[in-house]
Amino acid sequence: MTNRKKEPGGAGRSEATAGPSSPVKSDGPVLPGDAPSDYERYIRVPEILALQKPEDKMSHPDELLFQVAHQSMEIWFKVVLQSIARAKIHIEKDEILEAHNMLRRVVSVVKLAKDSIHLLETMPNQDYHTIRLALGRGSGSESPGFNGILVDAPKLWRPFEAMMKRKGVSLDEIFAKPHTHVQEHMLAEALTDLDMYFHLWREDHLAMIKRVIGRDVHSLKGYSVHQLETDIQTQFYPELWAVRNRLTIAAGLTEYGGSAPK
Numbered sequence: 001m002t003n004r005k006k007e008p009g010g011a012g013r014s015e016a017t018a019g020p021s022s023p024v025k026s027d028g029p030v031l032p033g034d035a036p037s038d039y040e041r042y043i044r045v046p047e048i049l050a051l052q053k054p055e056d057k058m059s060h061p062d063e064l065l066f067q068v069a070h071q072s073m074e075i076w077f078k079v080v081l082q083s084i085a086r087a088k089i090h091i092e093k094d095e096i097l098e099a100h101n102m103l104r105r106v107v108s109v110v111k112l113a114k115d116s117i118h119l120l121e122t123m124p125n126q127d128y129h130t131i132r133l134a135l136g137r138g139s140g141s142e143s144p145g146f147n148g149i150l151v152d153a154p155k156l157w158r159p160f161e162a163m164m165k166r167k168g169v170s171l172d173e174i175f176a177k178p179h180t181h182v183q184e185h186m187l188a189e190a191l192t193d194l195d196m197y198f199h200l201w202r203e204d205h206l207a208m209i210k211r212v213i214g215r216d217v218h219s220l221k222g223y224s225v226h227q228l229e230t231d232i233q234t235q236f237y238p239e240l241w242a243v244r245n246r247l248t249i250a251a252g253l254t255e256y257g258g259s260a261p262k
Helices: 038-043 045-049 063-092 096-122 125-132 144-167 171-176 182-213 225-231 238-250
Strands: none
Touching: 038 045, 063 096, 063 125, 063 144, 096 182, 125 182, 144 182, 171 182, 171 238, 182 225, 182 238
16 A cells, blocks of 8 residues: 655645645625625625615516616716716817726716616506606606716817817817827727717617607606707807718718719
């Protein structure tokens, strides 16, 4: 019988029991809190999951979907507002690539919100009306995240204008020579993306409202739904849309299939 080679600090242990596949014992969470794991404590999972109505208090089981859809949107809009503020600081410092990255993040979140709103269309109309009775006079127009974006997003324009002035370039020049003013053009298009996708989010939201409660009725605040069709036409950066008109005219292509009249 051969003797098994002893390992330091582990008499009689074989490679089979001391190899990398051996489970690593955990001493448990180290962050403050009562949740059983550091993940739950850091993410604050118990607090998040306690923010929805208890099932026995719900007017309808789909109230969970309704609350989660809107709560998650408010959290994502918090990210949007922080990112807009950070983009503004970067623009003021001529940190164009950093500002562009922040705006890409904003647009990605708005796209996510745009897609997620359609989850509410999985509720039958009558079930939604049952939930609606539990909303008091609550309205999406009261959303602090939504209203914050309406206020803060347009504030990016003045720093962008100041940046163009510092660089000695106009908006028309940026769009006429995008390969010369690469970074400035990237930033201008990122602002355009923010304007466009937030508008599309509002369009999708309005379409969902029409589908669920109809067009010729009033919101819980007394607004007519069709009035929102006018409200959503607001643009954050009208200059970024007007420059495209000028670019088309300068190219002599104001009529389909032909040149502008001389």
